[in-house]
Amino acid sequence: MKRIAVYPGSFDPITFGHIDLIERAVGLFDWLIVAVAHNIQKSGLFTIEERLDMIRELTKDFDNVTIDAFDCLLVDYVKRVNACCVVRGLRAFSDFEYEFQMALTNRKLNESHETIFLMTHESYSFISSSLVKELIEFGGDISAFVPKVVEKRLREKFYVHRER
Ligand code: COA
Numbered sequence: 001m002k003r004i005a006v007y008p009g010s011f012d013p014i015t016f017g018h019i020d021l022i023e024r025a026v027g028l029f030d031w032l033i034v035a036v037a038h039n040i041q042k043s044g045l046f047t048i049e050e051r052l053d054m055i056r057e058l059t060k061d062f063d064n065v066t067i068d069a070f071d072c073l074l075v076d077y078v079k080r081v082n083a084c085c086v087v088r089g090l091r092a093f094s095d096f097e098y099e100f101q102m103a104l105t106n107r108k109l110n111e112s113h114e115t116i117f118l119m120t121h122e123s124y125s126f127i128s129s130s131l132v133k134e135l136i137e138f139g140g141d142i143s144a145f146v147p148k149v150v151e152k153r154l155r156e157k158f159y160v161h162r163e164r
Contacts, residue, residue, distance in 0.1 A: 002030040002031055003029045003031070003085075004030065004031045004032075004033065004081060004082055004084060004085075005025060005028070005029040005031070005032050005083055005084065005086070005087050006033045006035050006074075006077065006078050006081065006083045006085070006086050006087070007021065007022060007025055007032060007033070007034050007035065007086075007087045008035045008074055008077075008088075009035075009036070009037065010036070010037065010038075010039045010042055010044070010051075010129065011034075011036050011051045011054075011055060012044045012045055012129050013046055013054055013132070013146065013154065014054055014055050014147075014150060015124070015127050015128075015129060015132060015145055015146050016124055016127065016144075016145055016146060016147070017089065017091070017120050017125075017128075017145075019058060020120065020121045020124055021087070021120065022034060022059060024118055025118060026065055028116075029064075029085065030064060031064050032064060032065045032066075032087070033065075033066050033067075033068055033081055033083065034059065034066070034067050034068070035068045035069065035070055036048055036051050036052055036055070036067075036068070036069040036070075037069070037070055037074065037077075045133055045157060046157065048069045052067055054149060054150055054153060057149050058147055058149065058150075068081075074086065074106060075109040079110060079113075084114070085113060085115070085116050086103075086106065086113060086114070086115045087116050087117075087118060088102075088103070088115060088117055088118075089117070089119075089120045090117045090120060091120045091124070091126070091127075092126075099115075102115075103115040124145075127145050131145075132145050132154070136151075136154045136155065136158055142154070
């Protein structure tokens with residue numbers, strides 16, 4: 001039986017931090033589904049379709065990764081795709097409380113899957129999608145934080161926003 005894991009997130013947009021996590025998680029499971037969710041606590045910059053496009057482009061060389069989106073509870077999605085695990089990244093101690101709360105809530109809702117935490121590479125431990133968006137809005141250099149394809153999309157997005 002294939003061991004399928006789900007890596008859920010907002011990915012608004014995907015950063016080198018997320019990519020580092022994907023690269024490490026693919027080696028641990030037979031199949032990895034990178035699943036874009038709408039986090040109701042965040043107002044998104046990119047549409048779900050735009051986020052999927054970027055992730056698809058950046059993961060096209062992996063033969064055991066699929067990209068998907070879901071609009072339901074994570075536990076229900078995990079059950080639907082027959083996954084055994086959820087993978088999440090921990091950047092710093094400050095992530096722990098939020099991740100702990102989510103993992104325990106999910107376990108309460110469905111005990112049949114585990115949440116596995118991977119430590120983010122230290123070079124990316126301070127990156128966040130919000131930080132990247134803020135930097136680009138004020139003309140900062142984001143080349144160390146996101147791949148070229150994402151940087152291009154961000155520039156287009158902020159250009160369009162300013163034109164309105
Ligand atoms: N390196 C660097 N940065 C990272 C990272 C890594 N490895 N992993 C995450 N980040 C950053 C992201 O850029 C993001 O930054 P931001 O807050 O500025 O946007 C932040 O850490 C975490 O975001 P991300 O991992 O993309 O997603 P999220 O925390 O918004 O995702 C869901 C939360 C989608 C998993 C959660 O809302 C969910 O499960 N939703 C479905 C509905 C549900 O079941 N709700 C009940 C949950 S108990």
